[in-house]
Amino acid sequence: xxxxAALFSIVLxxxxxxxxxxxxxxxxxxxxxxVHLSSYFIEHSVEQTSVPNFVTAVLAxxxxxxxxxxTAVIFCAGIxxxxxxxxxxxxxxKNVPPRPVREGQDIIICSAARxxxxxxxxFALYVLAHGHHSPGGGFQGGxxxxxxxxxxxxxxxxxxxxxxxxxxxxxxxxxxxxxVYAGIGVLCLFLxxxxxxxxxxxxxxxxxxxxxxSHGILGVEVGVALTVTCIMLSLYADLASGGEMxxxx
Amino acid sequence: xEVNSWVLWQFDVLILLMVLVCAVVALQLRDLVASAIxxxxxxxxxxxxxxxxxxxxxxxxxxxxxxxxSTVLFxxxxxxxxxxxxx
Amino acid sequence: MIQSQxxxxxxxxxxxxxxxxxxLGHKNEGLCFYLHVLxxxxxxxxxxxxLDQVVTSGTAIHYYLGGWPAPYGIxxxxxHLNSMVIAMVxxxxxxxxxxxxxxxxxxxxxxxxxxKVPLRVRNYYVLYNLLVAGLLGLTATGDAFNLYVLLEIxxxxxxxxxxxxxxxxxxxxxxxxxxxxIGASFYxxxxxxxxxxxxxxxxxxxxxxxxxxxxxxSMSITIAFAMILVGVWVKMAFFPFHGWLPNAYTVASTxxxxxxxxxxxxxxxxxxxxxxxxxxxxxxxxEILGWQKIVVPMAAAAxxxxxxxxxxQKNLKRMLTYIVxxxxxxxxxxxxxxxxxxxxxAVYHILADxxxxxxxxxxxxxxxxxxxxxxxxxxxxxFRKMPVTSVVFLVGAFAMIGIPxxxxxxxxxxxxxxxxxxxxxxxxGALLASSLINAIIFFRIIETGYFPDFNKAHGHGHHTDKTVxxxxxxxxxxxxxxxxxxxxxIGLFSKDIINNLIRHSVPxxxx
Amino acid sequence: MADFIQALLGHYNNWAFILxxxxxFYAMIAKNNLIKKVIGMSIFQTAIILFYVSMAVKKNSTxxxxxxxxxxxxxxxxxxxxxxxLPHVLMLTAIVVGVATLGVALAIIQKxxxxxxxxxxxxxxxxxxx
Numbered sequence: 006x007x008x009x010a011a012l013f014s015i016v017l018x019x020x021x022x023x024x025x026x027x028x029x030x031x032x033x034x035x036x037x038x039x040v041h042l043s044s045y046f047i048e049h050s051v052e053q054t055s056v057p058n059f060v061t062a063v064l065a066x067x068x069x070x071x072x073x074x075x076t077a078v079i080f081c082a083g084i085x086x087x088x089x090x091x092x093x094x095x096x097x098x099k100n101v102p103p104r105p106v107r108e109g110q111d112i113i114i115c116s117a118a119r120x121x122x123x124x125x126x127x128f129a130l131y132v133l134a135h136g137h138h139s140p141g142g143g144f145q146g147g148x149x150x151x152x153x154x155x156x157x158x159x160x161x162x163x164x165x166x167x168x169x170x171x172x173x174x175x176x177x178x179x180x181x182x183x184x185v186y187a188g189i190g191v192l193c194l195f196l197x198x199x200x201x202x203x204x205x206x207x208x209x210x211x212x213x214x215x216x217x218x219s220h221g222i223l224g225v226e227v228g229v230a231l232t233v234t235c236i237m238l239s240l241y242a243d244l245a246s247g248g249e250m251x252x253x254x
Numbered sequence: 255x256e257v258n259s260w261v262l263w264q265f266d267v268l269i270l271l272m273v274l275v276c277a278v279v280a281l282q283l284r285d286l287v288a289s290a291i292x293x294x295x296x297x298x299x300x301x302x303x304x305x306x307x308x309x310x311x312x313x314x315x316x317x318x319x320x321x322x323x324s325t326v327l328f329x330x331x332x333x334x335x336x337x338x339x340x341x
Numbered sequence: 342m343i344q345s346q347x348x349x350x351x352x353x354x355x356x357x358x359x360x361x362x363x364x365l366g367h368k369n370e371g372l373c374f375y376l377h378v379l380x381x382x383x384x385x386x387x388x389x390x391x392l393d394q395v396v397t398s399g400t401a402i403h404y405y406l407g408g409w410p411a412p413y414g415i416x417x418x419x420x421h422l423n424s425m426v427i428a429m430v431x432x433x434x435x436x437x438x439x440x441x442x443x444x445x446x447x448x449x450x451x452x453x454x455x456x457k458v459p460l461r462v463r464n465y466y467v468l469y470n471l472l473v474a475g476l477l478g479l480t481a482t483g484d485a486f487n488l489y490v491l492l493e494i495x496x497x498x499x500x501x502x503x504x505x506x507x508x509x510x511x512x513x514x515x516x517x518x519x520x521x522x523i524g525a526s527f528y529x530x531x532x533x534x535x536x537x538x539x540x541x542x543x544x545x546x547x548x549x550x551x552x553x554x555x556x557x558x559s560m561s562i563t564i565a566f567a568m569i570l571v572g573v574w575v576k577m578a579f580f581p582f583h584g585w586l587p588n589a590y591t592v593a594s595t596x597x598x599x600x601x602x603x604x605x606x607x608x609x610x611x612x613x614x615x616x617x618x619x620x621x622x623x624x625x626x627x628e629i630l631g632w633q634k635i636v637v638p639m640a641a642a643a644x645x646x647x648x649x650x651x652x653x654q655k656n657l658k659r660m661l662t663y664i665v666x667x668x669x670x671x672x673x674x675x676x677x678x679x680x681x682x683x684x685x686x687a688v689y690h691i692l693a694d695x696x697x698x699x700x701x702x703x704x705x706x707x708x709x710x711x712x713x714x715x716x717x718x719x720x721x722x723x724f725r726k727m728p729v730t731s732v733v734f735l736v737g738a739f740a741m742i743g744i745p746x747x748x749x750x751x752x753x754x755x756x757x758x759x760x761x762x763x764x765x766x767x768x769x770g771a772l773l774a775s776s777l778i779n780a781i782i783f784f785r786i787i788e789t790g791y792f793p794d795f796n797k798a799h800g801h802g803h804h805t806d807k808t809v810x811x812x813x814x815x816x817x818x819x820x821x822x823x824x825x826x827x828x829x830x831i832g833l834f835s836k837d838i839i840n841n842l843i844r845h846s847v848p849x850x851x852x
Numbered sequence: 853m854a855d856f857i858q859a860l861l862g863h864y865n866n867w868a869f870i871l872x873x874x875x876x877f878y879a880m881i882a883k884n885n886l887i888k889k890v891i892g893m894s895i896f897q898t899a900i901i902l903f904y905v906s907m908a909v910k911k912n913s914t915x916x917x918x919x920x921x922x923x924x925x926x927x928x929x930x931x932x933x934x935x936x937x938l939p940h941v942l943m944l945t946a947i948v949v950g951v952a953t954l955g956v957a958l959a960i961i962q963k964x965x966x967x968x969x970x971x972x973x974x975x976x977x978x979x980x981x982x
Contacts, residue, residue, distance in 0.1 A: 084464050088504075194346055757972055
């Protein structure tokens with residue numbers, strides 16, 4: 006097996022080396038990648054969507070359909086993990102591997118976490134809201150927000166976190182996030198545009214079409230952030246407690 | 255080296271080496287917890303590399319996801335199962 | 342207005358339905374089922390609407406998401422080829438939705454008797470809807486990267502659906518997960534090479550950009566094509582990459598295998614055909630590369646391997662999974678024959694095989710639902726106990742063998758003609774041999790089912806029926822009967838399907 | 853010789869990408885421990901992301917964020933001054949897909965461990981064969 010695997014990966018490497026022969030030179034500003042589509046985005050994204058961060062503009066508007074399914078992928082993963090790992094009360098006590106014993110809560114870690122968590126959450130909101138102008142956006146903001154809960158769960162324990170953010174609420178919000186995204190898309194349909202054509206929101210928001218696109222992007226980013234926050238926490242809670250939702254690491 | 259004069263290529267090469275080392279170490283360590291931690295280091299160096307390549311959004315995501323959440327998920331699983339790996 | 346929005350509706354409807362079921366269904370599992378059937382019925386209506394639209398207008402429908410023009414935004418392209426596949430997917434999902442009424446609560450492991458966990462049932466339907474959204478999306482899309490994302494959502498929900506099976510399901514699913522990720526990553530890598538050479542992701546745009554002498558000589562493009570092919574082949578379990586399929590599908594629950602076995606491989610075959618002819622061109626694939634010399638014999642090997650392995654299986658479900666591997670060989674081989682008849686056979690077979698795989702899987706599922714297992718032994722005397730199910734199985738078996746009024750005959754006819762025209766004698770031989778082997782397999786089962794006393798007299802006399810087996814519930818019978826009759830109908834109307842749909846989708850360059 | 857070194861170094865991202873791809877692919881197939889397989893899978897995916905990201909680089913360019921800030925653009929945008937945004941967008945999606953797959957894989961591993969009490973492939977095969 007090992008020999009076959011090594012052989013396969015060497016073949017793969019050689020094939021890729023051969024392919025590397027006629028690739029454009031690295032860093033060439035005239036290469037097709039830089040010229041064909043990307044230049045259009047760089048030139049037009051500000052005038053069409055008023056978002057200076059090209060990546061955000063392309064992610065949430067030009068290719069917003071991809072991003073909707075990216076959110077759905079995360080949602081799908083959360084549900085799959087939950088469904089796979091959860092087990093009933095009857096089987097709970099059986100067949101559970103011995104767990105490392107937790108020796109009380111460390112006061113330094115707990116105090117530090119108390120200090121850091123609000124900062125992290127504030128930063129997450131900043132990243133989410135400022136994604137138009139700086140690196141960041143719904144996904145990054147959501148992960149940081151989720152990570153702040155994970156930090157809390159690491160410092161205290163999972164029960165503390167789940168008593169603040171009920172599991173049912175968590176899953177509900179994760180569904181709502183995708184619904185916000187798809188809902189904005191469907192709203193655009195009802196307003197007479199194509200799916201995810203944010204410029205149609207102008208009539209509701211009372212702004213110009215270009216600004217409507219910018220607001221639409223913010224709206225879907227919020228949806229992404231909701232889903233990602235909840236699913237990240239739920240992934241951690243399920244995996245770290247083996248589906249029992251009692252105790253984290 | 256006029257080829258790469260617009261970035262500090264020595265720095266670039268160093269990070270690339272670290273990425274490779276971390277990848278190999280993560281796969282070779284027998285202790286799964288240590289393996290998870292060095293996978294976190296791998297992700298972190300990868301994110302530095304992408305920052306150098308001007309992909310700030312991607313690097314940001316990788317720092318949050320790869321070095322942060324993925325590592326914790328690996329740790330969570332590694333502590334639930336037999337920690338020693340055979341290879 | 343709704344007419345022009347149909348292309349997106351077929352994708353967003355299951356996605357929204359997944360969320361609605363998720364948000365409303367945690368109290369009442371019956372509600373999940375009704376919502377689900379409602380959504381699938383709407384979906385089927387929309388799919389028929391789009392099929393009608395394509396046939397009457399005679400041209401492809403382009404739908405620009407976000408209102409952005411084609412190479413910059415993502416577009417959906419629905420033409421004669423994929424409107425047929427969409428209709429097939431929608432029909433299969435609707436039929437399985439009815440079928441799932443009894444099987445899902447019975448088979449999704451509930452773990453407890455005293456404490457009901459309807460969450461699993463709800464989650465099952467959510468994943469089901471996400472799978473349908475992914476499959477329809479990747480069928481309708483006209484963007485190479487978007488296809489990757491939707492492929493991932495389809496496979497991710499497949500992992501969830503398969504892992505809800507029993508016992509060995511987890512290890513089999515893990516194997517599938519590793520193989521599936523390799524496949525998807527290879528696809529992504531191939532798209533990366535196309536992207537670095539052309540700078541585009543839109544399929545129509547790629548087609549024009551690749552149509553130059555420089556691109557056709559380029560090693561990178563060749564390797565991109567190879568990567569994409571390998572990726573898609575892993576996903577469809579084409580012969581050397583088929584290892585994950587039999588294990589994963591055998592241990593899956595009845596509904597999951599009824600849903601995934603007909604759809605996943607066929608949609609992957611569609612993806613291969615779409616990429617071969619809409620991104621690359623027939624001229625590039627068959628004349629410049631000329632890989633049909635390798636791929637068609639590989640397909641022949643897949644057919645022979647699948648059929649012969651199926652012959653040796655005791656478990657009926659496992660046997661069917663090997664037949665699925667063989668059927669993939671039919672379609673890949675047909676598409677690579679490089680002539681109109683082969684192409685027609687392959688595309689027609691996507692439709693026919695989707696329905697006939699569904700038919701036999703549903704029949705075997707009904708038997709195992711009633712008798713508790715899916716071995717050859719469980720079929721003993723089944724004709725007397727479950728007459729309708731056995732007739733359905735019989736029709737499915739006839740279609741698999743390729744007996745005339747059923748659709749299996751016509752696809753084989755075109756494939757055989759195509760193989761003859763292309764001079765691919767090995768493939769031709771494999772097709773005929775596989776029909777023969779299928780006949781042996783199915784007549785063996787039919788014999789067991791029809792003449793229960795024949796073997797009893799020879800040593801099995803002590804075998805008594807512990808359980809009185811009656812006919813399957815109506816919620817399973819109705820979709821089974823519809824599927825079986827559709828097999829005959831697709832066969833009888835094969836001329837119309839081919840003339841109105843498939844002939845219009847024949848790519849230029851085939852003769 | 854100097855040319856060769858220059859070519860070698862000029863494409864060092866390519867080398868690293870191919871090496872990582874090989875490492876990840878090997879680990880996915882050959883490693884016995886399921887967690888190691890999953891780590892290999894993640895390395896394989898990040899290698900592909902590295903490939904996409906490195907194709908977006910342009911000489912003497914900066915990050916793909918317009919530095920005019922708000923409002924209308926007075927003068928034409930210099931395309932060559934910004935790295936290509938499109939590959940970055942694609943890879944954001946790919947990272948998300950990667951972490952989703954990772955979560956599902958780890959959940960399945962935990963379930964396998966509950967069923968077989970091991971996550972070594974050869975031991976699982978032995979148990980199944982019985």
